[in-house]
Structure formats: structure tokens, C-alpha cells
Amino acid sequence: MDLETVKERAGPRAFSPKDDLPVEYREAATRMIQFHANSEIMGAYLERPFIRQAPSLDRKLAFSAKVQDEIGHGQLLYRAAESLGVKTRDEMLDELANGEGKFLNCFHYPMKKWTETPMIGFFVDGAAMRRQATLKRSSWEPYAHAMDKICFEEGFHVKHGEDILRELATGSRKEQEMLQEAFDEWWPRIIQFFGPTDDKSTHHDFSSEVGLKMMSNDELRNAFLTAYIPKAEKYGLEIPDEPRIEKRDDGSYKVVEDDLDWEEFFTVAKNSYEGSDIQIGKRHDTQEAVEWVRNVLDQHEQAATGAAQTAAD
Amino acid sequence: MSAIDHLSGPADLEEDERQAVETLLYRLADDEFVLAERYTEWQVRSPTLESDLALSNIAQDELGHARLWYDLLEDFGYEEADLIWERDPADFRHATLVELPFEGGDWADAIVRSYLYDEAEHLRLEALEESSYPRIVDRVGKVQAEERYHREHATNWLERLAETDEGRARLQTALDRVFPHALTLFEAVDPDVERRIDEYGIRTRSLEDMGEQWLETVVPFLESLGLEVPLSSDRTVTAEDLPSHVGRDGSHTDDWFDLHDDFTHTYRELGRDSADRIMPDPDDQ
Numbered sequence: 001m002d003l004e005t006v007k008e009r010a011g012p013r014a015f016s017p018k019d020d021l022p023v024e025y026r027e028a029a030t031r032m033i034q035f036h037a038n039s040e041i042m043g044a045y046l047e048r049p050f051i052r053q054a055p056s057l058d059r060k061l062a063f064s065a066k067v068q069d070e071i072g073h074g075q076l077l078y079r080a081a082e083s084l085g086v087k088t089r090d091e092m093l094d095e096l097a098n099g100e101g102k103f104l105n106c107f108h109y110p111m112k113k114w115t116e117t118p119m120i121g122f123f124v125d126g127a128a129m130r131r132q133a134t135l136k137r138s139s140w141e142p143y144a145h146a147m148d149k150i151c152f153e154e155g156f157h158v159k160h161g162e163d164i165l166r167e168l169a170t171g172s173r174k175e176q177e178m179l180q181e182a183f184d185e186w187w188p189r190i191i192q193f194f195g196p197t198d199d200k201s202t203h204h205d206f207s208s209e210v211g212l213k214m215m216s217n218d219e220l221r222n223a224f225l226t227a228y229i230p231k232a233e234k235y236g237l238e239i240p241d242e243p244r245i246e247k248r249d250d251g252s253y254k255v256v257e258d259d260l261d262w263e264e265f266f267t268v269a270k271n272s273y274e275g276s277d278i279q280i281g282k283r284h285d286t287q288e289a290v291e292w293v294r295n296v297l298d299q300h301e302q303a304a305t306g307a308a309q310t311a312a313d
Numbered sequence: 314m315s316a317i318d319h320l321s322g323p324a325d326l327e328e329d330e331r332q333a334v335e336t337l338l339y340r341l342a343d344d345e346f347v348l349a350e351r352y353t354e355w356q357v358r359s360p361t362l363e364s365d366l367a368l369s370n371i372a373q374d375e376l377g378h379a380r381l382w383y384d385l386l387e388d389f390g391y392e393e394a395d396l397i398w399e400r401d402p403a404d405f406r407h408a409t410l411v412e413l414p415f416e417g418g419d420w421a422d423a424i425v426r427s428y429l430y431d432e433a434e435h436l437r438l439e440a441l442e443e444s445s446y447p448r449i450v451d452r453v454g455k456v457q458a459e460e461r462y463h464r465e466h467a468t469n470w471l472e473r474l475a476e477t478d479e480g481r482a483r484l485q486t487a488l489d490r491v492f493p494h495a496l497t498l499f500e501a502v503d504p505d506v507e508r509r510i511d512e513y514g515i516r517t518r519s520l521e522d523m524g525e526q527w528l529e530t531v532v533p534f535l536e537s538l539g540l541e542v543p544l545s546s547d548r549t550v551t552a553e554d555l556p557s558h559v560g561r562d563g564s565h566t567d568d569w570f571d572l573h574d575d576f577t578h579t580y581r582e583l584g585r586d587s588a589d590r591i592m593p594d595p596d597d598q
Contacts, residue, residue, distance in 0.1 A: 044357045051353045055580040056588035057346075057383070057393060061376050067356045068369035075362040114579040160591075167589060175583055286358040289418025293360035296480045300473055 003210075010211030012137035013144045017083045025210050029140045030086040032212055037077035038096050038103040044070040045282055046111045046120060053114060062160050066121075069153045076149065080142040097287040099280045105268045106189050108275040115168055115178035119186035121161025123232075127193045127224050129154050134220075139211030162231075169235035176236065183237050191243060192265050194221040197257045218257075225253035320446045320513060323388035333509045334446055335389060336406070336502050337516060340561070341437075342382035343407035344498075346397070347569075348430060349375035350576060354415050355423060367466060368423065374459045381452050384595045388448065393588040398580045402565070402573035406502050409560040410494040412569040421474060421483035422491060428467035429495040432531050434460050436523045437516075445514035452595070468534075475538035485540055492543050496550055497559040499524035524550065 003022050006015075015021060044067045051067060054060040078089040087095075095101040106124050111117070132151050138144045168179045195201060195217045207213040215223075229239060239245065243259030267273050271280060320330055352372035359365035383396050410430060415422055438457045444450050474480035499520045501507040511519050528550070532542050544554055558564040580588075 041357070048357050051356060052350065052576050053579045055583060055585055057376065057380055057397065058591045059589065061373060062591065064353055064356065064369060064373050064376065068366060071357065071362055071365045114583065163591060172584060290360040290420055292479060293420045296474055296477050299477050
């Protein structure tokens, strides 16, 4: 199939591994899905300390289950990416461990306190839900299909995140203050979750022409603000003065994009932020520490294949 | 008919009976809780995505079991805060096996520890299936069903790791380190109370008896994998085989106090005085 045909036929779940797709499509789709898969894994790194630091047994169980879901999402997404025939899962996991793999801006920042957990668990996950819901109509069928399960589970995560937010917002004065502090710090990053503004986005046009991506970054960001600013206010959070946010006549919100630190964003995007090194370093070190187990598994596999071949001969 | 009379519900127990039931429940709940706490160290750090998912499942099973057993202690008027978050770490009754930290990348430890624990857990739960305390009997079936999978998981991994020289060497190192601590699974919290637990039929097999059968199971299996079990030649457990801290009696390694400090951090930082419940009570599930 040539590129023109791809653009003509691009629609929800239009293409599957049965199709002979041009390399431009396969590479763009791989880049997008690999980014998403990497983000699931790196998000789990940020949240795992709070399995231990959760302040109740039920919260601990919920956090452990959430981190597990994220690994499961990573597994599904790497499979959807692998089916494009550009990279194997092992190659993508190696890239992530050695710092070449890209992932969401928010997961480059350290998360130190329990009161920060709803920033990821409610706002970032809520933002992710909005984007992912549109991706159920992505043109790469395995990606859209993975999104069915992922969106279903993310729904629970956001509910849990909101429950922690509610608890802290209605808790002691100290809890409320710590929550506001966390919100002030995370808010600009959350707004940048959707990526650069449309005029700065390098991949948008092509991805949207071939049906990989359904809505532009700005559209998604403004839809998120319109839904989540009232939620933040409902829990008594004060929206920071910067970045400025304009309320339009129809009740929707729009951020003044120039108020955001895009230089920091692009440093993060290149894995060059100081937090990037820390987070990627963790992934690298923990993966290296269990390399020996994967070697044992490989040897087992080879022995099994060898035995099967001998039996077949 | 059983020769043992059934105990009454939590509200009507004699003081001695209540102490026996509580002690047994602390053994169960603390083991499962602390083991799960350690297992979660593997989340996002396991060798493959698949093994990560499997061990997370096991950790959550154990947390769920801890929740079931702590809930039975709540029958006696305790709250979760008393049982976990505000309890003196020196009062926890888990075996030291479950409190040891995992060294980075030491998947062999995770597997060996899990195997030794799960075989003991299986025996312990069997000895509760006909307990004289009805609240325990009600819950033991659900726990036993999930533990079956844990044993399979550990056994399969042991067999696989033992296939290569490196895997076997790593298993041996882990076994040397944790085996003495596994023996503490069968140690007494207090010999008098343990005797009463048996007398009242709350447990239908003594610790000593279970310990012997456990050795008869794990020693030949580990040897069949080419591993050497660090135990005196006649396979009897003496005081010399035990580590200096046994957990059950309240003596713990420093690692336990660090762990306790870590998992109660948020609770203390926020100045909480109770633990929030977000799931239904086990009796209503």
C-alpha cells in the first residue's frame, strides 16, 4: 500500500498486521505506541514507592494493583507496537533502559510525598484518559484494541486518584496545605502533558493524516482544562496565577501557551532533564540487576527449541 | 464427630482462649502482611513484564489474606490502626524469613523464599481447615485456593533456575542466607500459648509436627535440584540452626525496624489516627 492509499483509507481501526503498510506509517505508529508503552512503565516507577508508603491496607492494595495494571498496559502496548514489524519488544525495552526511549514529561519529575499522588493519579491519569478515549478510533487496529482494556482499567485508577484527592482535600488543615503545595508544583507539568502547542508539534500533521491520532494537542488540552478546572475547584484547590487561563464565552477554558516553560518541556522530551537521568537510571539499574535471570530463561528456551527440533528430525 | 469442642464466637471466649486465638491470628496476619510488603519491592523490577505481573499478583493475594486475618482480630475490638499503623514494631509476630530485604536483582531469593514459605503455609492452612474456631474455618478455604498457585509458581521457577550453573549457584547462595530464617516459621510466640492453641483445637497440628513434615518435603526436593540444604546431617533442627532473631518472640532484625519506619511514614507525616477503608468488609463480600 502506498502512502496516498493509506491517507485515503485511514479511519478507525482501518489497518492491521495483515496490511502491507509503507514504512512511514509503520515508523510513525511505532514511535507513538512505544512512547505510550514506555510511559506506562516509567509512570509505574514513580508510583511504586507509594505501595509501601500508603497509609492504609486498602490503599496499599489499590496502589499495588494500579502499578501492576500499568505493567500490564506496557505489555499490551509493546505487543501492539511490535506488530508493526519495526522493532521487537526487547529492542524497545533496551532503548528505554539505556535512555533512548522517550516517555511522558510528567514522569521525569520526582514524586516524594503521598499528597502528590493525586497529581498523577487524578490529573495526569485523567488527562491520559481523555487522550486515550480518542485513540480507540486510531487507525492501527492493535493499538485501538489495546486501548479498550486500558481505558477500562484507567477508569478505576482515576476514581482511586480522585478518592485520595477528596480524602486529602477534606482532611486536616496540614493535609489541605500539602495538597495545594503539590498542586502548585505539578499544575504546569499537567498542562504540558498534552505536548507542545500545535505550531511547535513536529509529528502531528502526519499522524493525523494517517488516522493514528484523532485530536490535536491544543484541542485535547483545552478540553481537559474545561473538564478539570471545575473539578479542582470543587476540591478547594486554587488554580495558580501562572500559566494564565482564559475563560471563553461558551464556558470553556484556554491556556495562554506562552506562559508555559517550553524550553524545560523540550529538555524533558530529549531525556536531558536532571530528573530524566534519575528515573532512567533506576530503570537501567534494576533491569541490569536481573539480566542474569533473562539469560537463564533464554538458555531454557534454546534448550527447549533444540529438544523440539531433535524430536522433529 | 470431632473430639474437640467448638469454641464460641469472639465475644464469648474465655480469656485463655481469646489469647490463643489472637496469637494464632497475629502469626498468620503478620507473616502475610510483611511478606507482601517485601514482595512489592519487585514491582516494576522483576526480570520480565510477565514475571512482574505474576509476583504482583502474589503480593496482592498475600495482602488480601493479611486483611482477612487482621479483620478477625478486629472482632476483638482492635482497629486497623492498632493492628498495623500504631503497633509497636517489637510486637509483630512474623517469622524473620518474611522481613529480610531483597538485595537488588536477587530473584533467586524471591523464589527460594517464596517456595520455603508457601510449603509451610500450605501445611499451616491444612491444620486450620478443621479448626475449633469457626471464624477461621470460614476463611481458610479461600486462602488455601490462592496459595496453591503460589506453590506452583515457586516450584516452576526453582526448576527453571536450577537448570543452569549460574541459576543454581544463585539459588544456593539465597538458600544459605534464608534457610535458617525459614526455620523460624515453626518457632513459638510463647510455648504455653502455642500448647493451648493445640489443646483447644484452634490448630489441629502442632508446630513441631508441621516443621518435621515441612523438612521432609523441602529437603528432598531442593536436593533433587542439586542444592545443598544448610542443616545438620540428621535433618533435625537445633538451636544452632536458628538465626539470632526469630521474629515470633518479638526479636527482629534491624531491617524490620527500618521497614516498619518506612511503611508507616505517610501515616505519621499526615498525623493520621485511623486507617481509611475503601473496600467492603470481608464479612460483606
